[in-house]
Amino acid sequence: MSLLRIAVPNKGSLSQSASDILRESGYRQRDDAKQLTLTDTENGVEFFYLRPRDIALYVGEGTLDVGITGRDLLKDSGAKAEEVMGLGFGRSRFRFAGPRGVFTDLTQLAGQRIATSYVGIVRSFLEERGIDATVTRLDGAVETSIQLGVADAIADVVETGGTLRQAGLEVFGETILESEGVLITRSGAVPDGFEVFKRRVEGVLVARSYVMMDYDIPTDRVTDAVRLTPGIESPTVAPLHREGWSAVRAMVPRDGAQRLMDELFDIGARGILLTDIHACRL
Numbered sequence: 716m717s718l719l720r721i722a723v724p725n726k727g728s729l730s731q732s733a734s735d736i737l738r739e740s741g742y743r744q745r746d747d748a749k750q751l752t753l754t755d756t757e758n759g760v761e762f763f764y765l766r767p768r769d770i771a772l773y774v775g776e777g778t779l780d781v782g783i784t785g786r787d788l789l790k791d792s793g794a795k796a797e798e799v800m801g802l803g804f805g806r807s808r809f810r811f812a813g814p815r816g817v818f819t820d821l822t823q824l825a826g827q828r829i830a831t832s833y834v835g836i837v838r839s840f841l842e843e844r845g846i847d848a849t850v851t852r853l854d855g856a857v858e859t860s861i862q863l864g865v866a867d868a869i870a871d872v873v874e875t876g877g878t879l880r881q882a883g884l885e886v887f888g889e890t891i892l893e894s895e896g897v898l899i900t901r902s903g904a905v906p907d908g909f910e911v912f913k914r915r916v917e918g919v920l921v922a923r924s925y926v927m928m929d930y931d932i933p934t935d936r937v938t939d940a941v942r943l944t945p946g947i948e949s950p951t952v953a954p955l956h957r958e959g960w961s962a963v964r965a966m967v968p969r970d971g972a973q974r975l976m977d978e979l980f981d982i983g984a985r986g987i988l989l990t991d992i993h994a995c996r997l
């Protein structure tokens with residue numbers, strides 16, 4: 716059987732998190748940052764560690780079957796690859812920014828020079844809005860280009876906003892794109908072995924966002940309790956040895972789990988336990 720060929724970021728913001736999610740999904744990952752490829756025959760996959768910016772290209776061409784990259788990089792590449800799912804890490808916003816107090820509106824960009832590492836995204840965004848500006852590609856440290864007189868405004872990845880602040884810049888206009896790490900395949904293609912890979916990764920994402928909740932409750936209040944913890948399919952309800960009591964087990968979203976415990980306690984639940992889930996198949 717042929718191996719599923721997967722592209723993984725070799726450097727940058729997405730690299731560590733991408734390897735982590737693959738490892739949690741049960742795949743082997745390199746332990747030397749200089750390693751270029753890794754074959755995991757047991758799991759039927761082969762990993763290629765590549766620049767995140769190049770990954771959509773390889774996948775779009777069909778050279779590699781699956782890739783992990785940023786949504787912004789995928790969009791910027793114009794490659795014939797499509798997002799299968801967001802992976803919840805490497806979250807950022809792609810924004811226009813300029814010197815403090817200079818720009819308030821996107822229309823002011825007309826006739827200006829804009830520096831960015833994401834020329835594809837910026838050009839199509841401006842074109843859609845009929846704004847005519849000069850877009851210049853820089854490799855990085857885009858924030859400094861205004862001070863150096865190369866550009867009037869920039870478009871760049873903003874995470875905490877710290878870099879912009881340091882450069883005396885501020886964002887303006889609507890957010891161009893909300894980005895995160897994404898799983899991609901060639902447009903319209905479902906490579907052999909992809910379903911299993913996808914299910915494993917999905918299992919990790921669910922395990923990260925859900926926890927298992929167990930509690931005991933008087934049987935006459937089970938209906939109310941189950942309304943609070945409906946689970947994914949439906950909660951498990953089992954009789955306790957103690958007459959008139961039941962045990963309930965259900966997966967609940969990690970966010971808000973503490974509040975849920977308070978509410979369950981209020982309606983009479985006791986022995987409420989929260990447990991991490993490490994992996995699952997739904």
Ligand SMILES: Nc1ncnc2c1ncn2[C@@H]1O[C@H](COP(=O)(O)OP(=O)(O)OP(=O)(O)O)[C@@H](O)[C@H]1O
Binds near residue numbers: 727787806895
């Ligand atoms: N704080 C951040 N800075 C840069 N990119 C980020 C950040 N957070 C998430 N990302 C995402 O990482 C991807 C860019 O990865 P890439 O490796 O090209 O650049 P990088 O993380 O800036 O690394 P470097 O510039 O050090 O090579 C994009 O999808 C971007 O949205």
Ligand SMILES: O=P(O)(O)OC[C@H]1O[C@H](OP(=O)(O)OP(=O)(O)O)[C@H](O)[C@@H]1O
Binds near residue numbers: 878
């Ligand atoms: O909002 P913040 O939390 O400050 O993060 C955003 C900054 O991080 C990235 O730069 P990076 O460090 O990758 O350098 P680069 O510009 O050379 O890519 C990005 O290009 C922004 O400059």
Ligand SMILES: [Mg+2]
Binds near residue numbers: 855
């Ligand atoms: Mg960078």
